[in-house]
């Protein structure tokens with residue numbers, strides 16, 4: 001029987017944003033096709049990798065605190081319904097040095113929104129986590145109920161659940177559409193044509209390649225390297241209940257405990273060089289290896305000689321300031337641009353999918369911060 005090729009909505013990109021968009025649209029009764037060039041949370045995608053932090057703290061950016069809290073509820077519902085325990089409640093620890101402005105803003109926002117957290121002064125930090133060198137750190141905020149999502153598997157689970165709700169999921173690369181007014185159909189690189197009423201391009205780092213004139217200078221894919229350090233045999237000081245996920249913005253490093261016995265994960269959050277997500281090398285660089293090794297030895301002295309047991313190279317898909325992008329294509333009224341996760345988008349997948357669905361169906365107000373008009377061609381990172 002010939003495949004059905006006419007849909008209410010075609011979602012292009014099965015990363016965390018596209019997967020949850022397809023899921024919400026299917027829940028609202030829409031006929032949806034979900035397409036990905038390489039597969040859901042494939043090794044090149046930003047949603048790949050084993051783990052992602054989900055935290056509520058966002059300084060004064062309350063919208064993301066609210067989205068994160070809502071998303072965690074939806075993630076948990078999905079994991080319960082599918083019997084996939086893919087959230088670890090490790091807690092998330094924010095750390096501040098002399099400049100604790102962002103921590104104070106986070107304190108105020110979490111209080112206002114009603115997210116529980118615990119203030120930790122230096123003596124409390126030293127006593128709770130003796131395996132960490134807190135030099136230069138003055139205070140912290142512990143979000144005890146935040147933690148870590150098993151990223152790649154969580155996206156696969158969302159896609160599988162979307163399929164069980166009727167979504168047609170296919171591996172196919174979609175060609176750049178050229179039209180004005182309404183777009184009637186898209187073509188894949190194998191020559192197939194698919195028609196839909198609405199098209200959602202949730203292409204992550206590829207948005208600038210799919211729409212070079214419009215987004216080539218507005219989405220900044222940057223190289224990010226991730227390291228896993230093997231913990232000493234029999235040592236549980238870096239296990240899930242001994243160490244939370246943590247972020248120390250002054251150092252621009254973040255990390256998480258030894259989850260599923262893969263080692264202590266650590267990465268430099270600073271934006272790396274500009275890259276092409278199709279072709280960039282996935283082998284870590286000697287310079288970043290050295291930098292990360294030194295940092296681990298400094299902050300986690302017991303891991304001074306720990307072996308690197310795994311590495312990953314990924315890319316952030318940054319907008320000019322870190323706010324997400326959800327807007328109509330200015331020349332194609334039924335084409336939506338969705339992305340700009342900017343190194344912090346994973347946790348928000350469920351809320352993002354719900355928001356996009358509301359926009360596509362015209363049933364929810366638009367958030368001005370996510371508009372295309374706010375996406376500049378020069379970077380000033382402010383949201384993370």
Ligand SMILES: Cc1cc2nc3c(=O)[nH]c(=O)nc-3n(C[C@H](O)[C@H](O)[C@H](O)COP(=O)(O)OP(=O)(O)OC[C@H]3O[C@@H](n4cnc5c(N)ncnc54)[C@H](O)[C@@H]3O)c2cc1C
Pocket residue numbers: 012013014015016017018035036037038039040041042044045046047048051052053054172173174175202203204205206207210224225226267314315316317338339340341342343344345346347348
């Ligand atoms: C190292 C690293 C650490 C991170 N840590 C965190 C964290 O701790 N917490 C957090 O919340 N976020 C984190 N993030 C950010 C988060 O992972 C991303 O913001 C999020 O995954 C982006 O999802 P996406 O769906 O927009 O993009 P992607 O996952 O990249 O998905 C886009 C998809 O589109 C497909 N595609 C592209 N072009 C086409 C086409 N023409 N046709 C068909 N398919 C196409 C691609 O194959 C890809 O699968 C991190 C990111 C990285 C790289």
